[in-house]
Amino acid sequence: xxxxxxxxxxxxxxxxxxxxxxxxxxxxxxxxxxxxxxxxxxxxxxxxxxxxxxxxxxxxxxxxxxxxxxxxxxxxxxxxxxxxxxxxxxxxxxxxxxxxxxxxxxxxxxxxxxxxxxxxxxxxxxxxxxxxxxxxxxxxxxxxxxxxxxxxxxxxxxxxxxxxxxxxxxxxxxxxxxxxxxxxxxxx
Numbered sequence: 001x002x003x004x005x006x007x008x009x010x011x012x013x014x015x016x017x018x019x020x021x022x023x024x025x026x027x028x029x030x031x032x033x034x035x036x037x038x039x040x041x042x043x044x045x046x047x048x049x050x051x052x053x054x055x056x057x058x059x060x061x062x063x064x065x066x067x068x069x070x071x072x073x074x075x076x077x078x079x080x081x082x083x084x085x086x087x088x089x090x091x092x093x094x095x096x097x098x099x100x101x102x103x104x105x106x107x108x109x110x111x112x113x114x115x116x117x118x119x120x121x122x123x124x125x126x127x128x129x130x131x132x133x134x135x136x137x138x139x140x141x142x143x144x145x146x147x148x149x150x151x152x153x154x155x156x157x158x159x160x161x162x163x164x165x166x167x168x169x170x171x172x173x174x175x176x177x178x179x180x181x182x183x184x185x186x187x188x
Contacts, residue, residue, distance in 0.1 A: 001025075002082035012087055012100040021077065028063060028075035035068040041128040044076070048114055048158060049139040055158050056081075056110035057118055062131075080112045116154050138165055 001022045009016040018026070032039055045060040058080030067073050084107045087100035112118060122128055136153035138145045138161045145165025148156075152164065163170055167178040 005082055005084065008085060014085075014087060014100045014103075025075050025077060028065075028073060031067050031073055032065050035066060037065045037067075039127060040064045041125070042131050043122060043128065043134055044131045045135040045137060046119065046153070047137045047139055048153070048161065049110070050158050051110065054110075055114035057112050057114045058110060059122070081108060081110050083107070084109045114158070119150070119154060138162060140165075 001016070001018065006016070040063070042062045042064055043059050044062055046057060047059065048055065048057050050056070058078060060076065060078050062074050062076045064072065064074045085103045086105050086107060088102050088104045089098040090101040091097065092099040115121075119130070123130055130150075134150075135146055136148040136150060138148070138153075138158070140158075140162045143162075143165075145162065148161060148164070153161065156164070160170055163175070167175045169175060169178070
């Protein structure tokens with residue numbers, strides 16, 4: 001569970017039941033604490049997205065370590081985005097005080113604004129590395145595009161990456177050919 005979400009539940013005195021992923025992450029960190037072994041952060045997928053005019057990025061990582069018997073342990077999770085609960089309050093009849101009674105929605109929060117050198121900054125942290133098969137993904141609305149090289153992902157604008165994902169090219173002639181081909185396939 002994201003620390004800010006946990007804090008929000010605690011401040012609201014609202015019950016939260018850990019899901020399987022939360023329990024697995026807790027077990028991983030408890031094992032690491034007992035074993036006193038280093039943790040390697042292996043970034044396996046990086047996602048760029050845009051909300052309004054803001055370009056954000058988050059990543060999926062696998063935490064790798066060993067237990068006290070030197071058996072490998074790992075846990076995979078997402079870093080840089082989380083669901084922020086929005087509570088509705090009612091008056092508690094026993095105390096006559098407002099008390100959160102339900103969650104009306106969860107807002108998606110992105111923690112990292114995109115900068116072309118952010119991947120380098122992550123890799124510069126001790127124990128962090130990019131998996132050799134790391135996927136570079138762009139999410140635009142309900143669509144997901146991938147297959148980018150690290151250089152394309154870091155150097156191109158968000159809109160160019162979407163265009164590359166949709167048409168496989170940035171050349172106007174290539175885009176026209178793709179559109180014509182799609183129209184022909186659809187019978188239009």
